[in-house]
Amino acid sequence: TLPTTYAVTPTYPRPAQKAELTRLSHLFMLLPHLHWIIVEDTNATTPLVRNLLDRAGLEKRSTLLNIKTPSEFKLKGKDPNWIKPRGVEQRNLALAWLRNHVDVDRHSIVFFMDDDNSYSTELFAEMSKIERGRVGVWPVGLVGGLMVERPLLTEDGTKVTGFNAAWRPERPFPIDMAAFAISMDLFIRNPQATFSYEVQRGYQESEILRHLTTRDQLQPLANRCTDVLVWHTRTEKTKLAAEEALLKKGQRSDG
Numbered sequence: 001t002l003p004t005t006y007a008v009t010p011t012y013p014r015p016a017q018k019a020e021l022t023r024l025s026h027l028f029m030l031l032p033h034l035h036w037i038i039v040e041d042t043n044a045t046t047p048l049v050r051n052l053l054d055r056a057g058l059e060k061r062s063t064l065l066n067i068k069t070p071s072e073f074k075l076k077g078k079d080p081n082w083i084k085p086r087g088v089e090q091r092n093l094a095l096a097w098l099r100n101h102v103d104v105d106r107h108s109i110v111f112f113m114d115d116d117n118s119y120s121t122e123l124f125a126e127m128s129k130i131e132r133g134r135v136g137v138w139p140v141g142l143v144g145g146l147m148v149e150r151p152l153l154t155e156d157g158t159k160v161t162g163f164n165a166a167w168r169p170e171r172p173f174p175i176d177m178a179a180f181a182i183s184m185d186l187f188i189r190n191p192q193a194t195f196s197y198e199v200q201r202g203y204q205e206s207e208i209l210r211h212l213t214t215r216d217q218l219q220p221l222a223n224r225c226t227d228v229l230v231w232h233t234r235t236e237k238t239k240l241a242a243e244e245a246l247l248k249k250g251q252r253s254d255g
């Protein structure tokens with residue numbers, strides 16, 4: 001049997017939210033070894049997300065949490081490149097939940113699964129191969145100014161020697177959040193591993209990974225990192241001028 005994969009999804013209210021989460025929920029319906037941890041960026045869980053989990057039949061293998069991103073962060077660093085990070089508070093809450101609820105004697109996997117990317121079911125089959133104590137890595141499409149960002153491997157395909165990143169290649173781990181998943185025991189063995197507001201843009205992945213692994217310990221997956229099974233797609237901002245005109249007349253199209 002496959003190890004349970006805990007997929008952690010921060011999500012926030014906006015017009016396309018239901019569409020994004022519906023897409024993801026149907027992926028979960030195809031993959032019974034997944035457990036979905038949704039963390040809403042709100043002061044309370046919402047009926048939209050609760051109903052969506054219900055309709056997909058996921059109530060028994062999902063956990064719904066919420067924590068609102070503070071509108072102002074206390075910055076200690078004086079980094080001019082710092083911008084508002086997304087999903088930090090939410091991912092950290094999920095990590096706290098996992099550390100309290102997961103039985104580490106059973107091998108399991110943690111994956112940070114943003115709500116707007118595009119995922120192949122095959123990606124999750126690859127993730128299941130992650131060994132205890134290791135972090136699996138693979139290519140990601142449409143990110144960092146490239147068609148594909150990917151780890152570079154030794155000739156025998158067993159070790160990561162570098163990365164092809166064009167954007168900030170000097171990062172300790174120049175990869176996207178969607179490019180890796182982690183054996184749960186690493187989070188137990190490294191309780192200090194969390195996400196932080198006080199890192200430069202593009203350094204969240206390095207921030208979490210530096211506590212958990214080293215480059216030469218990474219486990220290459222996806223056919224020696226040649227298959228692209230996840231894409232960093234982004235949904236365009238919904239245009240609602242006509243809806244706003246309706247609202248001024250006390251009407252709405254979705255009422």
Ligand code: UDP
Pocket residue numbers: 009010011012040041069086087090113114115116234
């Ligand atoms: N997110 C959130 N609150 C926000 C902005 C983003 O919870 O205020 C979530 C979002 O739903 C997604 C993740 O954080 O699951 C990453 O955000 P986004 O996809 O906007 O980041 P990008 O693709 O630009 O890196």
Ligand code: MN
Pocket residue numbers: 114116117233234
């Ligand atoms: Mn995104």
